[in-house]
Amino acid sequence: MKKIIVTLAIVTATLSATNYTKEDRIKDMQIMASAMQDIQNGFFYNNFDMIKVGTTKLTKTIVKVEPPLEEVEEKDVMTRYVNNKVQISNSIKRRINKKTKVLLERFSQGDTVQAIHAFTKITKECMKCHTQLRNW
Numbered sequence: 346m347k348k349i350i351v352t353l354a355i356v357t358a359t360l361s362a363t364n365y366t367k368e369d370r371i372k373d374m375q376i377m378a379s380a381m382q383d384i385q386n387g388f389f390y391n392n393f394d395m396i397k398v399g400t401t402k403l404t405k406t407i408v409k410v411e412p413p414l415e416e417v418e419e420k421d422v423m424t425r426y427v428n429n430k431v432q433i434s435n436s437i438k439r440r441i442n443k444k445t446k447v448l449l450e451r452f453s454q455g456d457t458v459q460a461i462h463a464f465t466k467i468t469k470e471c472m473k474c475h476t477q478l479r480n481w
């Protein structure tokens with residue numbers, strides 16, 4: 346009986362790992378919004394630790410973001426369009442990661458102006474995805 350429960354738990358865990366839902370994405374978005382706030386507070390309080398907390402949260406979360414399963418499995422004429430959206434997402438994700446590295450580097454060198462510049466660029470990437478995927 347115990348074995349069955351353990352097996353079930355593993356199967357469920359494996360399934361949910363690949364089954365990225367809209368709810369997961371909304372949750373990840375909210376984590377990223379709070380990460381951006383942490384980074385911004387880091388600037389205001391001139392606190393590198395806050396910035397590190399924020400950038401770690403951001404980079405850990407952005408890698409998880411993907412089109413939810415229901416969008417990926419779309420079988421009609423939308424498929425090509427959806428695949429296209431995935432590519433857009435991936436390049437935006439890469440750029441966000443790159444800018445986050447730059448932000449950390451610049452801030453650690455005392456170059457706040459360039460660090461804030463990188464922060465603005467990250468915000469622009471967030472908005473790029475929102476306008477392309479959501480027409481916000």
Ligand code: HEC
Nearest residue numbers: 367370371374375377378381410434437470471474475478
């Ligand atoms: C890969 C594309 C993509 C990127 C990159 C992206 N977002 Fe989003 N974001 C979305 C989509 C799609 C939604 C809508 C989710 C839904 O309602 O199903 C969303 C929704 C949100 C929401 C609203 C969540 C809610 O509670 O309804 C916030 C906040 C948000 N994003 C913040 C961010 C921040 C901050 C960044 C940059 C660090 C970012 N997003 C980058 C695609 C993206």
